[in-house]
Amino acid sequence: MITINRRRVIGLGAVVLSLFLLAEIVARLVAANLPTPLEWSSDEAQVKFDDIRARLTDRPPAVVFVGSSIMDAAVDADAFARLEGTGRPGYNAALLGSPMDMIATWTTKVVVPTVRPSVVVVGVSCREVNGREPEQQAITEEFEASPALRRLLGTDTVLDRLDRDIGRFSYLVRYRSVFRQPRNLLGRDRRVGTRLAVSASGRNTAFDDLDYPPADRLTDVLRPGAITLFELGQDELRSLRDLVTDLRSQGIGVLVISMPITADFVAWMPYGRRDHDACVGAIKGVTESAGGLHRDAGIWERKLFADPIHVNRSGAERVTALAASAVRAMSRAGGG
């Protein structure tokens, strides 16, 4: 039996420290072949944030589109600029998988302060205002935990600051988020965002060429998930109201589009059309009471979709035209 004494503790410390130093040397040796560590919770957020900042020096977007994957796939900001007529450049800043809370934070704390647009177009569906979607909270928490956001908001903790300070001289700490993904060490996808299909103006083109699935494959392509338990979320509606109010108070024109969906999506809701109408009515009510303009895209035919909620290329053209027409009307009315 070995006694635990001062000598053994010092010996243990020396062995541990030596191995940490060795790991640090290895980290420095491989760092040149590693991607830049993610500062945001997803590749897409990182790419879009960098993109928005890069555009500031040239032509900052005057119209930005925000929302979840539904909006991400739906508006081509370049085509929008042509259709809207004023030539104002736009950017689709929507992020995959964003719950309402996250859309609001991303818009008001990141996108708007960075680009100072004159119009914000918010794409919302009943999925974003569903109060019974447990996965949404985890996504929001992950987003809120991202170092870049915490730094922007000034909510970084002692640990975050310590992390940053140690990361200045320790590659092991600086690259640790990269080391967590083995693909980074195996030579795959070294650049951030290589697996994303995002156009120059921010639209996600992954859904463009997908055909609408046959009825028996529908749930294989898009899981109905919590929409079958749909219940209007008061917190989600409050987030939307706060978002519109905040933007309007800054003199920014706000258009909220109830995004187009299919009849199949509506059928998944517990009370079908009744739920859908109540949901769109609530989105409209909240938007207008906060001073924004609302447009309901309605239920569209399947050939415009890649699945029950994401439009394909043809669908995207139609949503873009709808947004352009609504923003034009809003501008004429003096709302942006």
Add this chain to the structure above:
Amino acid sequence: MIFNSLQYAVFLPVVLLIYWRLARRQQNVLLLVASYFFYAMWDWRFLGLMAISTLVDFGVGRGLERTEDHGRRQRLFFVSVAVNLGILGFFKYFNFFVDSATKLLDRLGLSASEPTLRILLPVGISFYTFHGISYTADVYRRHIRAAKKLVDFAVFVAFFPQLVAGPIGRAHIQLPQFENDRTAPDRSGVASALLLIVMGLFRKVVIADALATYVNATFATPGQASSVSLITGAYAFALQIYGDFAGYSDIARGSARLLGVELPQNFTQPYLSQNITEFWRRWHISLSTWLRDYLYIPLGGNRGSRARVYRNLMITMVLGGLWHGAAWTFVIWGGLHGGFLIVHRWSAERATGEPLALWRRVTNTILTFHMVCGAWIFFRAGSFVDAARYVKGIAIPRGGPVDLDLIAVLVPAAIASFMLDAMQRRTSAVQLVTTWPTWRLGASLAGLLLPIMVFSGGATVPFIYFQF
């Protein structure tokens, strides 16, 4: 406050620093305050609930001690069970039963509006109510004497290392530890406790949390993933839940040891079991022994006809499933395990009793592991439909991309988990720190700490068993 947080890294040393300067009575008061503070960090509103459960069980215990009248004793015990199960039933199962009833009425064409009352689930409710029931049951059966001091008993119910996810406390093991003087751990005791905490953090942060992202993705889209992805996803969840829960238990045991309290082991290499009965002797031991002592045996246990024993097994496992959560998927998970246990019992009755050859033992271990993984699909799936889709995706081979990232994480995670198990199987944490040479122990410690450092710092992933 969770174990893998900065708050806990500050909280535990502060408690320890004060704790070992106090006399036993004061130590218990401090532990009680610390435990209630620990709980209040989640939601102070439910402190009252825990206090009510504690007061009722303490009162019932004292009452049982004072009376010899059988009828009165029965009534007192019933009060304790009714209060604890009433609290558990209301907070845990209200939503489940109302939702199920609403759906049933809807299917029958009777329009029923969704209830506006949604009940929040207080953290740890399944654990502390079971602490209470085990105490009053043991006093009722005269296995132990009732606690004399309310503070001692309240600490047993609320002891912070095990409060929110166990191990489920057993009064005859733990209560005496709070009623008597505790000895401060010696150097090897402290070292082994710290090693347990580091091992637990490794299991949680490096194995479970690293797999969580991939598991969530696979279980979110069971209809889209390829068969290979679904299979690896099920393996990944098996490792994730083990890492998560065993990690929590290790940290709980390490923290308690620093306070001079020994908690029972909750896991002993369950995935190396050769049959499902052995699995349940090694997995969540505190729950399986609780169910055995307070449900299976009172139902009749192994006594009576074969059909009766099988019935007892099935009831115990289905209720064990339901204990985990208010969902049909948990009922099916419990039912599957009940079925496995019945089949194993039936086949064991026909076995010759001769020792098995190595290849048979290995085959049995692999088979048992896969049965457990199959049942985990129902445990993890968001709904019965999702689980059915998941099983169908495995049963009817489907092509598609294989997530190489998951495999790249799964393989090292499995090796690391197996190595930790092997380490703990051969020697306890105390033996490790007192028998291994410095270089070997130091290298192992660095091998645990380095990955912990690399994998920490992301979004906090709550322990899976917190939801139960």
